[in-house]
Amino acid sequence: MIFCSLYSGSSGNSIFTGSERTRILIDAGLTGKSIISALENIGENPSELNGILVTHEHIDHTKAIGILSRRFNLPVYANAKTWQAMQANIGKISESNIMVFDRPFTIGDLEVSTFRVPHDAAACVGYTISDGKKSVSVATDMGVFTEEIRLGIKDSDLILLESNHDIEMVKFGPYPYPLKRRILGELGHLSNVDSGLAALELLRNGKKKIVLGHLSGTNNVPELAYKTVENILIEGGLKMGADVDLSLASRIRPSSYSEV
Secondary structure, three states, X not given: OEEEEEEOEXXXXXXXXXXXXXXXXXXXXXXXHHHHHHHHHOOOOHHHOOOEEOOOOOHHHHXXXXXXXXXXXXXXXXXXXXXXXXXXXXXXXXXXXXEEOOOOEEEOOEEXXXXXXXXXXXXXXXXXXXXXXXXXXXXXXXXXXXXXXXXXXXXXXXXEEEOOEOHHHXXXXXXXXXXXHHHHOOOOOOEHHHHXXXXXXXXXHOOEEEEEEOXXXXXXXXHHHHHHHHHHHHHOOOOEOOOEEEEEOOOOOOEEEEEO
């Protein structure tokens, strides 16, 4: 399988993954032009996509869903509550491209399963996608790292894991108090420290590629996110490189292109 974070951050999210036969986007939270350009930059043809998976209805995950579906005749996959929450904002989509799921499903030769994610959205989910041999997961937009999330991604070979903010930067930063409370709450976003602790737990199942993503542009710094997680893993007895391949997903450009 192949995996590439096109964009990952509070300003917009879109992830590309696939096999030799099947190509999938997870979310499309920037302009259609930006996502098309990012795909072309990594050598992928947007017209060859087999579908778009949606985690939840927030604009930083859905901004170009309708545009891409209409332009390239792409199926869009989301659960019923997410469809209800986002449909008015993404514009008209062909009935044949509205895919509502409530259980694991397949796209081409890929198996897709979901897990619930605690976030202030209608029915936020993360995804694990497998070709039967290898699997990748996207787990972001979570206030807390739950047992359901752990079980949903523990066996994946590559995991895009949220490392949204530094707690002290949120507390003393420019956001108004209600927004700070939202970010730090159980339906908000995962901090660098909690991301490190989650990664440490996941790595008990063996070596993985961990990509830290969905970093805040206001309440985080890439070097700080990486170093915080790295320190937790080292203190937990892991060796960087030998036990874990740790990297960062950029907010503004394609990054972390991997084969698994």
